[in-house]
Amino acid sequence: MSTLAERAAERPAGSYTTKLLDGGADAIGKKIREEAEELIEAAGEAGADGRAHAVYEAGDLIYHTLVMLAWRGISLDEVAAELARREGTSGLAEKAARQSNDGLTK
Numbered sequence: 001m002s003t004l005a006e007r008a009a010e011r012p013a014g015s016y017t018t019k020l021l022d023g024g025a026d027a028i029g030k031k032i033r034e035e036a037e038e039l040i041e042a043a044g045e046a047g048a049d050g051r052a053h054a055v056y057e058a059g060d061l062i063y064h065t066l067v068m069l070a071w072r073g074i075s076l077d078e079v080a081a082e083l084a085r086r087e088g089t090s091g092l093a094e095k096a097a098r099q100s101n102d103g104l105t106k
């Protein structure tokens with residue numbers, strides 16, 4: 001079991017992850033929004049320092065995203081399987097198929 005799944009199951013005191021999990025989707029989602037904004041800002045910063053800052057903020061964003069998945073009982077393997085299912089289909093082709101399906105249902 002991953003550390004975050006363990007935190008979700010056991011909710012030990014003195015854990016930042018437990019605090020987030022106890023706040024539910026709203027509290028975790030608020031942090032994801034904040035961290036996404038911070039990554040966007042950092043990604044626009046020039047030079048090696050900006051690059052290192054972007055790596056740091058991406059770490060925060062990915063950690064908080066993983067906490068949301070743990071809260072919802074979703075494993076990273078399930079997300080990897082979803083990405084594998086999409087492999088080889090361009091986002092443009094997927095969008096065009098969706099729009100043509102929408103046309104059929106209207």
Ligand SMILES: N=c1c2ncn([C@@H]3O[C@H](COP(=O)(O)OP(=O)(O)OP(=O)(O)O)[C@@H](O)[C@H]3O)c2ncn1[C@@H]1O[C@H](COP(=O)(O)O)[C@@H](O)[C@H]1O
Nearest residue numbers: 003004007014015016017018019031034059060061063064
């Ligand atoms: N990878 C992380 C990780 N990345 C970021 N963070 C925390 O996420 C928070 C980032 O939020 P901010 O930068 O906004 O900092 P802040 O203002 O203190 O945060 P808030 O109090 O406002 O929420 C900081 O408190 C970081 O320490 C993390 N906390 C935990 N982990 C991993 O989760 C494991 C379990 O952690 P605990 O459950 O806390 O023991 C750890 O061993 C790590 O492996």
